[in-house]
Amino acid sequence: MNFYQTKRQREAVLDVSLDNKHIEGPPQSQHSEGEVTNLQDLVILSAKRTPHALAIKGPDGSMTYGELDNLANRIARALVELGVRSGDRVGIWLDKTVRAMAAMQGALRLGAAYVPLDPLAPASRTSTILRDCAMRALVTTRERAKTLLTDDIEQVACLYADGTGPGLNWDDLLSFSEEPIEGPAAGYDNLAYILYTSGSTGKPKGVCLSHRNALALINWAAEELQATPADRFANHAAFHFDMSVLDLYVPFQTGASVFLIPDGMSYVPRRLVDFIIQENITIWQSVPSALILMIEQGGLLDVQSIPLRAILFAGEPFPIKHLRWLFERWPSVRFLNLYGPTETNVCTFYEVTEIRKDRTKPVPIGRACSGDRVWAVKEDGTEVEPGEEGELMVSGPTVLLGYWGRPPHGDKPYATGDIVRLQKDGNYMYIGRRDHMVKVRGNRIELGDIEAALEQHPQIREVAVVVSGSGMEARLIAFIASTTDEPPTLLDIKRHCAERLPRYMIVDGARFIPALPRTRNGKVDRLKLTQDAANIKRQERTN
């Protein structure tokens, strides 16, 4: 169709650095015959073996492997009509639904990569990402598409997951064949998906992951969990977070089922506990915060019995008190602590086999997994001995291809920025960050990135962001010295952040001061600001 050719030509004016060649790299064949070398084959093979088995259930319905397989083929053909080709990027801007997941499968079948976008992100942020990776197509709702700028929407072809009207709609998928797509499949080392995190000066950073990266984690987890077709996985994390990769693809590899927890429900404790029982969930993975809420307000320790056989937690240290309660209440459940940044996904794990009475620290992050090698280096560059601390390094099959638009990461190890201690038993213990990065509600946050974004605000002269409180109570507080007598409002500041940063980096509160306090050597006195933030909170509570 001429229409889409014109669109391709127009792409030349998009202000992006296309770096596809860098990131793709030559396909390598370091795998044995018959081994699955791409993510789409996981569903295809399960559909061949057990077409009638339940693959996925979400707020918008359920699908067997056979149905999912057919739908993915139809979506792939629809995407072809929209101009998508092997090596392209397809954005998925939808609530967490079966449709969103099917769209990912559709993109993969063409050798394209998918880019899951925060369903709640404002159009301006989505549009920045859309331009950054020169998306060919976007699967979204009509309402969301309307919020994008005319400029953006002209550059990207849409498949609408809802409604009817001009353009390609979900109902139109029926007019496409459900037969398998012929053509060269994506290779082991091709780009499979991009996960966007924050970047300095508010520019989003696309972490590029290959089929090999994901499969290394999936194969390890399936084996470690001894997953079977009878397993029922819960998916708590949003699709644009790396934790969801395990929840979705381990069941697909195994022929098991995955049950999507709607995003809005993800911190409603009673509902989550009901969900586990009603859906007969056998494998649960979430951030510890969700589990803590389920213990404290959802009755997770009080229910009579529980279908779970494994609880996986990741993203932040699990306070030992809560973990101990769970561990002692449900002795037949396996408890696994998973660790890894988006850039490497899960690269270490630790299985909790006992929690001593006198233990006060969280459990270790453990040892290498997913075929990776991990070690820690001291400031002088040498590897740590047992008892010593250093920065954790990762090399192996899960290490990212690179960041979109930048040179490939190559074979070098990935430096996590996390300081760990090597224990005598060979397990690593998480100590903290080496930089200003902090963890708030399970998300890695570089405070400097928030400050850089806020400094772009015309009414802000200088700004420092600190974390007040910890765990579920952690809040990001911005201390702001304004350029004008009338400082911006908190809502102005939040909107400003929302347009430039991932949602988890939007500041929770703002304090306006004439100037930032400085230490004697001129640095911003972050310690004082952190104390001030804590004091303000205390005053508010006592008032």
Add this chain to the structure above:
Amino acid sequence: MKQSEVLASLKGYISRGILDGQDIGLDASTPLLEWGIINSIEIARLVSFIQDRFGVEIPGEKIVFEYFRDLTTITSLVLELAQADLAKPRKA
């Protein structure tokens, strides 16, 4: 239950409970989720506030983002559920 009362009560909750009173510019159509005024954790708290304040239990399938987009959508949800509750036969 009046629309204006529900709206005012929800606005008061968000203003005091979440924004520390810094609510200049907060109105019925402020995008609460998009601007990070409420997140998944705050939705959970809001659900229990609504239950306490209005005696309305929000069923799981309604705890989705489209109903929590702004004060208008939350207000409509509360009113709709309260209406449905009234229509149910009372237990003896």
